Amino acid sequence: MMLLLPADPLRPRRPDEHYAEEAALARELGVTVALVDHDALPSGDAERAVQGVPRGGGPALYRGWMLTSGQYGALADALQARSVSLVTGVEQFRAAHELPGWYPSLREVTPVSQWSTDDGRAGFDRARLALGAGPAVLRDWTKSMKHYWTEAALIPDLADADAAWKVASRFRELRDDSFTGGYVLRRFEELAPAEVRTWWIGGTCVLAGPHPDSPTALPETPFDPSAYASLISSLELPFVTVDFALRSDGVWRVVELGDGQVSDCPPALRPALIQALVGMSTSHITFRRPEPWS
Structure with a gap:
């Protein structure tokens, strides 16, 4: 599986500095890394954005800056024209990226x-x-x-x-x-400031740690992601993050779910994340495409 990362705007043959470590880690593990011109996507030029992606690269995973669902769809189409397919489909991205897509499945554990x-x-x-x-x-x-x-x-x-x-x-x-x-x-619910960010591949939690906004802070109360595995798995999404916070009554609550491709990762967790992504099997990810919602 190929890893797509944003190019440095000033040095387009190098990965953006924020993702340089992920690029180096992936290459050390034998993963093909290709660069995407992220700035071309908001301007509507997806074809230019993927010029640096080799044709016929097969399945690919994006790790980069935030994209709208429309921009992600344009990226997917431009890649498909080069015989490169994103592991996360467009509707799957939308279901993870936009609250109406994931809320119905997690309504029991979120405000x-x-x-x-x-x-x-x-x-x-x-x-x-x-x-x-x-x-x-x-x-x-x-x-x-x-x-x-x-x-x-x-x-x-x-x-x-x-x-x-x-x-x-x-x-x-x-x-x-x-x-x-x-x-x-x-x-509104009274939530502790320190959050736990969990990373899920194919419905299985592969990594848990601090939220990137506070990379050195973790709740004192232990967190067990397995208690939420069935709910997260029911979403049938390939790669997502789920942020949890402790409510004032001691109950863990889902604060946010997001597509893992555009979720930031604290530096200390990046080696473990890339290792998990390298081991990500695409053969079993045949999840249904969620229906659009109103």
Whole structure:
């Protein structure tokens, strides 16, 4: 399996500095590494983005910067024209990358959520009323603005319609062209700041460690990913990350699920991650393609 990594924008024959270690580790293990011009994807030139990928390379896995589902689809098509197929299909990527894709399967272990399908107030209000009064955390289908907690993330009480919309409007302003899908309202839960990021291949947890935002911090309470294996496996996704945090009552909660290709990894865990990916078998990954959701 070939590993695709972003090229350095200034030195396109070298991997981006952030992924240079992963490139070196993969090459040491005999993996073919090819570089993708990530900057060409947002501009709509996927063909240029994959010019450095050898033709006929077979199955490939991307490890790089965040992509929208549309950009990932364009990347997949451009690679397919070179007889290179991504292990994670386009709809599988979307199901992992966008909350409406994974939430129904994990609703038992993650905060209760409602969402809209656009950035209008009518849809936002429908989601707000469906969730009911009380505090909530706002995001869109792919991302929150947690660094703007009081102005664009936390809604103290959904019953206050105008105050809630003010937070949503600020969120929309900050997300700008990156806004994806619609608004997501998640019931607020008191969670410990230190999170555990787990890595799953074919429904099996292969790695667990600190979240890259706090690479030296881990909860004191031991975490057992096997308790969630059946739920994660039910998603039938090839390569995902799942972030967990401890709620104030001592219960582990899923904070986020994401496609593993665009999930960052703390430096200390990169050797183990690349080793796991090298051993990733593509022969048994025949998962169904999830149906699009409304």
